[in-house]
Amino acid sequence: MDSSNIIVENLEFELLFSEAEIQQRIGELAEVISQDYKGKVPIFVGVLNGAILFLADLIRELSIECEIDFIKISSYGDKRISSGQITMIKDFSADLHGRDIIVVEDIVDSGLSVSYLKKRIESMKPASQKFVSLLIKKECAVVPLKIDYVGFEIENKFVIGYGLDLAQKKRNLNAIYQIKEN
Ligand code: IMP
Numbered sequence: 001m002d003s004s005n006i007i008v009e010n011l012e013f014e015l016l017f018s019e020a021e022i023q024q025r026i027g028e029l030a031e032v033i034s035q036d037y038k039g040k041v042p043i044f045v046g047v048l049n050g051a052i053l054f055l056a057d058l059i060r061e062l063s064i065e066c067e068i069d070f071i072k073i074s075s076y077g078d079k080r081i082s083s084g085q086i087t088m089i090k091d092f093s094a095d096l097h098g099r100d101i102i103v104v105e106d107i108v109d110s111g112l113s114v115s116y117l118k119k120r121i122e123s124m125k126p127a128s129q130k131f132v133s134l135l136i137k138k139e140c141a142v143v144p145l146k147i148d149y150v151g152f153e154i155e156n157k158f159v160i161g162y163g164l165d166l167a168q169k170k171r172n173l174n175a176i177y178q179i180k181e182n
């Protein structure tokens, strides 16, 4: 059972998506992606650190062949508000040229990370590129962009768990919790 309220660094969080809800939605996304990429072998690029749990669960539900790679960028530092500045910490290892790329994100907030990655990937001349994000903060996008596969649309509130951190902690929760604002 997921406990419904937790306290982290004196902040109160309430349950937003349970482990079962997350896993159910990932199964649905994997089915659609497997259909769309039938006969292809896409490279799933996880955006470190947040996307690791989502990527690990998503690829195990696929019915197609796939490869994985990782990229690490930073926009948040250890704060709860985006710095607006993207720093590349670890670049792609795979050769993306001529390949079908699916970038795997934990959450899209301002959209700055995604638009940065789009340009970076474009320069590597892939056959195609798409984005899958478990969460999207709809109202928050400052950059107009299209996320091809979305798990859940959420309010513009800070969330933790299932890969998402508060100052690097709480990524290892099975459920997702949203900050409670009184
Ligand atoms: P964007 O560039 O503003 O879209 O930010 C995307 C990145 O910021 C995500 O990949 C997360 O790592 C982080 N982020 C955005 N919102 C949250 C949140 O509510 N909780 C934890 N991390 C977040």
Ligand code: MG
Binding pocket: 047, 048, 049, 050, 051, 105, 106, 107
């Ligand atoms: Mg991230």
